[in-house]
Amino acid sequence: MFLVGSFFLFAAFLITTCIFVIFSKNPVNSVLFLVLAFLNSTFLFILIGAEFVGIILAIVYIGAVAILFLFVVMMLDIQITTLMFNIKRYIPLALLFAGIILAEIIYLTVFKTSKDNLDTFIRSKNNTEQIGDVLYTEYFIDFQLSGIVLLLAMIGAIVLTHVYRPTIKRQNIERQNSTTAEDRVILVKIKSGEGIKDD
């Protein structure tokens, strides 16, 4: 009873926050609602007993991804973005993705596994250990491939945005650390009335 009740509570919150993500006028509020949506999906994962997946979702998406979103969105000029916001343009694409995800969910729940099977599988062992058992054995290739995809995305972003400017003066920390007083300061005895000759 408690479980079912909390499921519907968090699910309702999740859908509400998702709607607010789309319809908020201010993009910063959108990102903050997105954070709430992530948090609610974390709770849903914990409810079905997958606490490891849930908390990793929280660490990665709330602790890192959403912060970077917020970082970018905070620097936008809000007036311009509200003018540019045109919901009708994105509806076909949104429907396409919604359709794909719905099809996946139907495929997984109706055809792929029976519910009881999944339940006993989840409850049989600590789910951190379960993931540890299969991650580097059964799913080794998939795991490494997803790592390479992320690495490629990162390198791609750097290559696209990085412009090398030879005119910029950079610090050479090794050189700074290895300089001694003798390299920089010379003690000169000046005779009266002569001054220093610059060479």
Add this chain to the structure above:
Amino acid sequence: MTSLSFELTIGILKIFSFVVPVLVSVALLVYLERKVLGAVQLRKGPNVVGPFGILQSFADVLKLLTKENLLPSSSNKFLFIFAPMLTLILSLIAWAVIPISSTYVIANINIGILYLFAVSSFGVYGVIIAGWASNSKYPFLGALRSAAQMISYEVSIGFVIITVLICVGSLNLIDIVESQKNMWFAIPLLPMFVIFIISALAETNRLPFDLPEDEATLVAGFFTEYSSISFGLFFLAEYANMILMSSLTVILFLGGWYPPIDIFPLNAIPGIFWFVIKVFLILFVFLWVRATFPRYRYDQLMRLGWKIFLPFTLIWVVITSAFLFYFGLLPN
């Protein structure tokens, strides 16, 4: 139904038994900080209010409470008020999983260390929301600095935690402490211990990494616009976070509630005493560092995080796991 309400009462009492000591020790920590700084700089520190000035922090709290709470007219009102609340809530809910002794903990969950890591990484939201909602230059710059800094140092904290986890074989905090019964992890993993303390300084925005609130360039950083109790909440949260990170250091590296040597007069003393003593020592290191080192420049801070700590911890994770694997020391 009676048993449920009984359990609820016990739970609430347990929560209070953690939150109240934490808040009191925040007040004492502020007093300690001023005394330590005073001693380092050959001053007396607070010495007027109460015996040895020990009530100074309480007097400061009372003064803060009686001030007017200002709301900047161009700020986002809801988020402006929400940010300090969020910061304090996050620094207090983390205590739910901290084991003070082998039995005394609110929630002994399987993924305790991940929960702590998650909560400490949410801490940046309070800062960034405060900076944005203030709608003012200095808080905004402070928030940007803080977000970048906390994300950078979380990476190395993550790798340090992974190294410890490889040695323990469990994400449970009590298991982590119990596997240090014979040898504290600070000894075999000394470099990681040092990196963890330095990263903890950066994560809690303490000197020499307090660039988010760098008074020389940013007035007061992200809480420039805050006054009265909303400033007080940020202040409270910062010190509560310091105590939290010290407790985490003690749990991960200094053997939690275990005495330094397992012999009679030492192991007869209750574990809570050892835990508090160790937390106190780490906190003293925090204050000592503050009195000793000048502030880092921002590019130096980023360089230290990404170019030194990240590769070093990454290599150390590989070395540790290879060592444990080849000598058959891996847990389970």
